Amino acid sequence: MSPHGLPDWGLTGPKHVTYGLDDLGEHAVRMGSPHLWDRRGDVIYSSDFRDGLAMFHTGAWGLGAQVDLVTGFSRQGAYSVRLRAGSNGQQRAYLQLAFPFQDPSNVGLEFSFSVEPNTEKVRAQIEWWDGATSYMAWCRYMHVVKDIDCWVHPGVGHIIDPNVSRHECVRPEHTMKLVVDMAANEYVRFMIDDLSYNLGGLEARRAGAIFPPYWVFTVQQEGVALTNPDIYVDNVIVTQNEPS
Numbered sequence: 001m002s003p004h005g006l007p008d009w010g011l012t013g014p015k016h017v018t019y020g021l022d023d024l025g026e027h028a029v030r031m032g033s034p035h036l037w038d039r040r041g042d043v044i045y046s047s048d049f050r051d052g053l054a055m056f057h058t059g060a061w062g063l064g065a066q067v068d069l070v071t072g073f074s075r076q077g078a079y080s081v082r083l084r085a086g087s088n089g090q091q092r093a094y095l096q097l098a099f100p101f102q103d104p105s106n107v108g109l110e111f112s113f114s115v116e117p118n119t120e121k122v123r124a125q126i127e128w129w130d131g132a133t134s135y136m137a138w139c140r141y142m143h144v145v146k147d148i149d150c151w152v153h154p155g156v157g158h159i160i161d162p163n164v165s166r167h168e169c170v171r172p173e174h175t176m177k178l179v180v181d182m183a184a185n186e187y188v189r190f191m192i193d194d195l196s197y198n199l200g201g202l203e204a205r206r207a208g209a210i211f212p213p214y215w216v217f218t219v220q221q222e223g224v225a226l227t228n229p230d231i232y233v234d235n236v237i238v239t240q241n242e243p244s
Contacts (some may be wrong), residue, residue: 038108038110038175038177038191040108040239040242040243041106041107041108041179041239041240041241041242041243042239042240042241043237043238043239044099044102044238044239044240045097045099045236045237045238046235046236046237046238047235047236047237048074048075048076048077048079048234048235049069049074049077049079049080049081049234050077050078050079052069052079053069053081055097055098056081056095056096056097056236057095057096057097057098058093058094058095058096059092059093059094059096060083060084060085060086060092060093060094061086061089061090061091061092061093062085062086062087062088062089062090062091062092062223063086063087063088063089063228064084064086064087064228065084065085065086065087065091065092065093065228066082066084066093067081067082067083067084067093067094067095068081068082069081069082070082070232073114073170073171073172073232074171074172074232074234075112075171075172075173075234075235076234076235077234079234080171080172080232080233080234081095081232081233081234082230082231082232082233083095083219083220083221083230083231083232083233084228084229084230085119085120085221085222085223085227085228085229086223086228087223087225087226087227087228088225088226090222091120091222091223091224091225092220092221092222092223093220093221094218094219094220094221095218095219095220095233095236096216096217096218096219097216097217097218097236097238098214098215098216098217099214099215099217099238100213100214100215101128101129101130101212101213101214101215102215102240104128104181104182104183105181105182105183105240105241105242106179106180106181106182106188106240106241106242106243106244107126107179107180107182107215107238107239107240107242108177108178108179108180108237108238108239108240108242109124109125109126109177109178109217109219109236109237109238110175110176110177110178110235110236110237110238110239111124111175111176111177111219111233111234111235111236111237112172112173112174112175112233112234112235113172113174113175113176113219113221113231113232113233113234114169114170114171114172114173114174114230114231114232115141115143115166115167115168115169115174115231116168116170116229116230116231117168117229118223118224118227118228118229119143119144119221119223119224119229119231120142120143120144120222120223120224120229121140121141121142121143121144121220121221121222122140122141122143122176122219122220122221122231123138123139123140123218123219123220123221123222124138124139124140124176124177124178124190124218124219125137125138125178125216125217125218125219125220126138126178126180126215126216126217126218127215127216127217127218128182128213128214128215128216129209129211129212129213129214130213131210131211131212131213132208132209132210133206133207133208133209134206134207134208134209134211135182135185135204135205135206136151136204136205136206137150137151137178137180137187137204137205138150138151138178138218139160139176139178139187139190139199141164141166141176141192143166144224146163146164146165147159147160147161147162147163147164148160148161148164148190148192148197150187150190150199150202151204151205152187152202152203152204152205153203153204153205153206154205155205155207158202160190160197160199161195161197164192164195166192166193170232171232172231172232172233172234172235174192174193175191175192175193175235176190176191176192176193177189177190177191177192178190179239179242180204181244185203185204185206186199186200186201186202186203186204187199187200187201187202187203187204188200188242188244200244217238219233219236
């Protein structure tokens with residue numbers, strides 16, 4: 001019998017008895033991995049909340065705002081997280097992940113989410129500090145005004161698409177992903193469902209800040225004033241080594 005295939009853990013060295021695979025992504029998805037929508041990049045953290053909130057920090061502003069783990073409104077598995085925005089003040093609720101700094105590369109934040117009539121904005125945000133400078137990049141879907149924008153240096157909004165409308169749903173039927181280049185301190189791309197935008201050349205907002213090197217990834221909802229909209233978030237994934 002001649003050798004065939006590749007080992008599951010690498011790209012060299014044929015096997016005789018079993019077949020190796022170049023890419024185990026499909027196998028991982030079939031085994032229940034939440035990494036099923038955009039498989040580019042190397043996953044450094046993923047959660048479908050089967051282990052609770054685990055690494056996540058939470059926060060909420062305004063009357064009635066809250067963040068909690070729930071069942072019955074998930075994209076995958078039993079659990080999702082409800083972000084209920086406050087009815088006044090900043091009218092926000094968020095999930096946040098923080099990690100020690102790594103070698104700069106293209107990094108991504110992906111998550112699935114729902115939308116209801118009083119959801120004003122849903123934001124994907126990546127921040128990083130290198131010890132001397134802080135950088136912030138975010139893109140958000142503006143459900144009320146029906147557009148997508150991002151935050152660029154020196155701290156101004158930039159419209160990516162002035163005409164985007166997503167259907168309203170109780171369960172997390174939408175997915176968005178933001179990718180940034182931490183080495184160049186620029187945006188790379190933003191994706192929402194079937195739409196993809198090349199954002200190369202747009203500079204992330206930067207400011208002087210003497211903080212220890214760190215990463216922060218945030219999923220946030222902002223609601224319409226005087227309401228308490230709920231959205232449900234699932235399949236949160238952080239990646240590195242994303243292609244440009």
